[in-house]
Amino acid sequence: xxxxxxxxxxxxxxxxxxxxxxxxxxxxxxxxxxxxxxxxxxxxxxxxxxxxxxxxxxxxxxxxxxxxxxxxxxxxxxxxxxxxxxxxxxxxxxxxxxxxxxxxxxxxxxxxxxxxxxxxxxxxxxxxxxxxxxxxxxxxxxxxxxxxxxxxxxxxxxxxxxxxxxxxxxxxxxxxxxxxxxxxxxxxxxxxxxxxxxxxxxxxxxxxxxxxxxxxxxxxxxxxxxxxxxxxxxxxxxxxxxxxxxxxxxxxxxxxxxxxxxxxxxxxxxxxxxxxxxxxxxxxxxxxxxxxxxxxxxxxxxxxxxxxxxxxxxxxxxxxxxxxxxxxxxxxxxxxxxxxxxxxxxxxxxxxxxxxxxxxxxxxxxxxxxxxxxxxxxxxxxxxxxxxxxxxxxxxxxxxxxxxxxxxxxxxxxxxxxxxxxxxxxxxxxxxxxxxxxxxxxxxxxxxxxxxxxxxxxxxxxxxxxxxxxxxxxxxxxxxxxxxxxxxxxxxxxxxxxxxxxxxxxxxxxxxxxxxxxxxxxxxxxxxxxxxxxxxxxxxxxxxxxxxxxxxxxx
Numbered sequence: 304x305x306x307x308x309x310x311x312x313x314x315x316x317x318x319x320x321x322x323x324x325x326x327x328x329x330x331x332x333x334x335x336x337x338x339x340x341x342x343x344x345x346x347x348x349x350x351x352x353x354x355x356x357x358x359x360x361x362x363x364x365x366x367x368x369x370x371x372x373x374x375x376x377x378x379x380x381x382x383x384x385x386x387x388x389x390x391x392x393x394x395x396x397x398x399x400x401x402x403x404x405x406x407x408x409x410x411x412x413x414x415x416x417x418x419x420x421x422x423x424x425x426x427x428x429x430x431x432x433x434x435x436x437x438x439x440x441x442x443x444x445x446x447x448x449x450x451x452x453x454x455x456x457x458x459x460x461x462x463x464x465x466x467x468x469x470x471x472x473x474x475x476x477x478x479x480x481x482x483x484x485x486x487x488x489x490x491x492x493x494x495x496x497x498x499x500x501x502x503x504x505x506x507x508x509x510x511x512x513x514x515x516x517x518x519x520x521x522x523x524x525x526x527x528x529x530x531x532x533x534x535x536x537x538x539x540x541x542x543x544x545x546x547x548x549x550x551x552x553x554x555x556x557x558x559x560x561x562x563x564x565x566x567x568x569x570x571x572x573x574x575x576x577x578x579x580x581x582x583x584x585x586x587x588x589x590x591x592x593x594x595x596x597x598x599x600x601x602x603x604x605x606x607x608x609x610x611x612x613x614x615x616x617x618x619x620x621x622x623x624x625x626x627x628x629x630x631x632x633x634x635x636x637x638x639x640x641x642x643x644x645x646x647x648x649x650x651x652x653x654x655x656x657x658x659x660x661x662x663x664x665x666x667x668x669x670x671x672x673x674x675x676x677x678x679x680x681x682x683x684x685x686x687x688x689x690x691x692x693x694x695x696x697x698x699x700x701x702x703x704x705x706x707x708x709x710x711x712x713x714x715x716x717x718x719x720x721x722x723x724x725x726x727x728x729x730x731x732x733x734x735x736x737x738x739x740x741x742x743x744x745x746x747x748x749x750x751x752x753x754x755x756x757x758x759x760x761x762x763x764x765x766x767x768x769x770x771x772x773x774x775x776x777x778x779x780x781x782x783x784x785x786x787x788x789x790x791x792x793x794x795x796x797x798x799x800x801x802x803x804x805x806x807x808x809x810x811x812x813x814x815x816x817x818x819x820x821x822x823x824x825x826x827x828x829x830x831x832x833x834x835x836x837x838x839x840x841x842x843x844x845x846x847x848x849x850x851x852x853x854x855x856x857x858x
Contacts, residue, residue, distance in 0.1 A: 316641030317473070323513070323645040327652070328493055330509045361504055366579050366588025368511035369504045369657070370405075370572070371595035380518070380603055380650050381464075384630075385623035387607025387825075388614070391546030394607065395825045398600030399818065404566030405593040409586060410810035412803045413567070413732065416794035417576045418585035423793040429573055429728060430669030436731050436792055437739030440673060445746050447669025449723045450570040454662035456716025458699045461655035462488060466703065468648055484700060490652075492659075492696045504578075506656060510649035515595075517646035519602055523609075525634045532609045534828045540612050547826060564721040564769065568728040570661045583851040586806060590847065594817040594840065601821030606630065608827055659699075663691045715757055722753035722768025726776055732795050734780075738788055741780030748775035805850030813843030 361369070379398065386394035408414065420426060424435050429450060430443035466484030473483065526532040538547070566572060572589070579585035610630040618629055631643045667688055675684070727745040730737040753768025761767060790796060797803075816839020823832030 312640055312644075313637050315638045316644065319638060319641030320645055320648075323642075323648065324490055327506060327509065328490060330506055332493075361575075361578050361584070361588075362580060363584050363588040363591070365504050365508055366575060366584055367591040367595065369507040369653075370575050370589050370592025371511060371599070379599070380647060381625070381627055383600060383603045384607040384610065384627045385625075387604045388610045388619075388623050388626045391541070391608065391611075392549060392604055392822075392825050395549070395600055395604050395822060398604065399597060399821065400563065401566050402593055402597040402600065402817075403814065404563035405569075405572060405589075405596070406810055406814040407563060408567045408572060409590055409593070410807050410814075411733075412795075412806060414576045414585045414589050415582045415802070415806060416732070416792075416797075417573065418579055418582045419794035420792050421577045427574070427577060428664055428668040429568065429570060429724070430665070432573075432728070432792065433731055433739070433742065436789055437742065438789075439739035439743070442727075442739055442742055442746075443669045443673065445743065446724065446728075447665045449720050449746070449750070450665035450669070451662050453565075453716050453720035454570060454658040454665060455695065455699055455702075458655060458658040458662060458695070459702050461651050461658065462699055463703045465648070465651045465655060468644065468651060481704065484703060487652075488696050488700055492692060507653045510653045513642075514646040514649040514653075517643050518599075518606075521639065522606065522631065522634065522643060523602065525639075526606075526609045526613070526630075530613060530634055532612055537608060537612055537827055541608065546608060546611060549822075549826075564725040564765065565717045568721070568724045570665060571657050574661060574664060583847075583855075586851075587844075587847050590810070590813060590843070594813060594843075597814075597817035597821050598824070601824035604821075604825035605827050608825075659692065659695060662695050663688055666691055666695075718757060718765040718768065719750055719753050721765055722749035722772055723747075724749075725769060726772045730776055730780070732792065735791060736780055736784050736788060737776070738780045738783045738786075740783045741776045741778075744779040745772040745776030748772050802850050802854040805846055809843045809846035809850070812839045812846065816840040816843060 383394050383398045386397075417426075417432075420432075420435075424431075426432055426435060428447070430446040433442035433446055434440065462484060465487035466480050469483035469487050470478060470480045541547070575589060575592075576585045579588055606627065610626045613633055614626060614629045619626060627647070631640055635643060667684075671687055671691070672684065675687075723746045726749065727742040730745070731742055749768045749772030752771035753764050756764025756767045816836040819832045819836030819839065821836075823829040823836060826832070
C-alpha cells in the first residue's frame with residue numbers, strides 16, 4: 304500500500320466518511336420500512352416480491368439513479384481515469400462499450416416489452432422468462448447459475464475495491480485490508496438483507512446524489528478555476544498526438560462485442576426493467592440512466608487528462624490506478640477530500656449492493672424457490688433470501704481474500720455469461736422458431752467453448768463461445784421445431800407497433816447525442832460535439848414522451 308501514500312487525509316475527512324456510512328445504513332433501512340408498509344397496504348403482503356423486485360413500483364428518477372449508479376463502479380472511475388492519464392482520450396472507447404449495449408437493449412424494445420410481460424406473467428428473473436416461454440425447469444437452473452456467477456464475479460471486484468478504499472482511509476489508525484473488507488461488507492449486507500431491492504434502489508439514489516455533483520461539478524470546477532485546467536492550457540501542455548487521438552484500435556472490437564452482449568442480458572438491467580412501475584418508466588428511466596453512464600465516461604476521461612497535466616509521473620510510481628487519489632489530494636481541501644472519497648465509495652457500494660441483491664435473486668428465484676415445498680410461507684421465503692444474502696457475502700469475501708486476480712475473475716465472468724446467455728435469451732424473446740432444447744444446447748455449447756477458449760488463452764474467447772452457441776441453438780431449434788415450438792411471450796408477440804419504431808428512433812438520437820457530449824467533454828472541450836449532442840438528447844426525450852402519450856391514448 305506504500306504506492307498509495309499520495310492520498311492526503313486528516314481527521315475531518317475521516318469524520319465525513321463515517322457520517323457517510325451512517326447515513327447509508329439509515330437511508331437503506333428507512334426507505335425499506337417505508338416502502339414495505341406502502342406495498343403491503345396497496346398490494347398485500349408479498350415479502351419475497353418486495354425483497355426481490357420492490358413490488359415493481361419504482362419511478363423514473365429511482366430507475367435512472369439505480370441504472371446509472373449500479374453500472375459504473377469504482378473500477379470504471381479509477382481504471383478509466385488511470386487509463387486517460389497514460390493513454391489520453393482513447394480511453395473513451397472502452398469506457399463506452401457497455402453503455403452502447405445497454406442502449407441497444409432499449410432500442411430493440413426489451414425494456415418496454417419485459418415490463419409489459421411482467422404485468423401479464425409473474426416474472427422477476429431471466430429464468431422466469433425461459434420457463435414462461437418453454438416450460439423447461441432445466442433452463443431456469445442454468446440461467447440461475449450463470450446469472451449468479453456473473454453477479455458473484457462483479458461482486459468480488461467491488462468488494463476488493465471497497466476493502467482497498469476503506470483501508471486507504473484508515474490504515475494510519477492500524478486498520479488492515481482484511482478488517483476494512485469485513486467492515487465494508489457488514490455495511491452493505493445490513494441494508495441489503497433488511498430491505499432487498501428497495502434498500503438497494505433508494506441507497507443507489509442517495510449515492511447517485513453524492514457522487515454526481517462531486518464527480519461532474521465539484522472536482523472539475525476546482526481543477527478549472529483554482530488550478531487553471533482550461534482547454535487552452537491543457538492542449539498547450541499535453542502532447543496532442545498521444546492524449547487527443549481517437550484512432551481506431553484492434554481491441555475496440557473485443558470491448559464493443561463483450562459490452563454489447565453482456566449488457567443486453569445483464570441480470571441487473573433485466574431486473575430494473577421489470578421493477579419499474581410501468582412501461583414508460585422502464586424505458587425513460589433506463590434510457591436516462593444509460594445516458595448518464597455514457598456521459599460518465601467522458602467526465603472521467605477529462606479527470607484523467609487533468610491529472611496528466613497536474614500530476615508528475617514520478618508521484619505515481621508504477622501504478623496509475625490511484626491517479627484520482629493523487630489528483631484530489633492536489634486539488635481539493637480537507638473535508639472535500641473525505642466527501643470525494645465518499646463519492647468513490649458510492650460508485651463502489653452502489654454496484655456492490657446491486658450485484659449482491661441480484662445474486663440472491665438468481666439463486667432464490669431460479670434454484671431455491673422451485674425446490675421449496677408448496678406450503679412454504681412468504682415469511683419463510685424472506686428468511687431464505689436473507690440467509691442467501693449472508694452466504695453470498697461470506698463466499699465473495701473469501702474469494703477476494705483467496706484470489707489475487709479479481710479482475711481476471713470479472714473478465715472470465717462476463718465472457719462466459721455472455722457466451723451462455725446472450726443468444727438463448729434474445730432468441731427466447733424474439734425468435735418464434737426457437738425451442739427450449741435449442742436454448743439448453745446454446746447455453747451449454749457457449750459456456751463450454753468459451754471456457755475452453757479462456758483456458759487455452761485464445762484471443763477474444765467470447766467470439767468462439769457465441770459462435771458455438773449460435774450453431775447449437777439454431778441447429779437444435781430447427782431440428783426440434785415441430786415438437787418444441789412455443790408462442791412468444793406477451794409484449795414480444797406484438798409486431799409493427801408505432802411505439803417500438805419511436806423508441807428505436809429515439810434511442811438512435813439518444814445514443815448519438817450522449818456519445819457526442821461524452822466525446823466533447825472527454826476531448827476538453829469540443830463545443831460543436833457538445834451542442835449537437837445536447838440537441839440529440841433533447842430529441843430523444845421529447846420523442847419518447849410524445850410516443851408514450853400517443854401509446855397511452857391508443858391503449
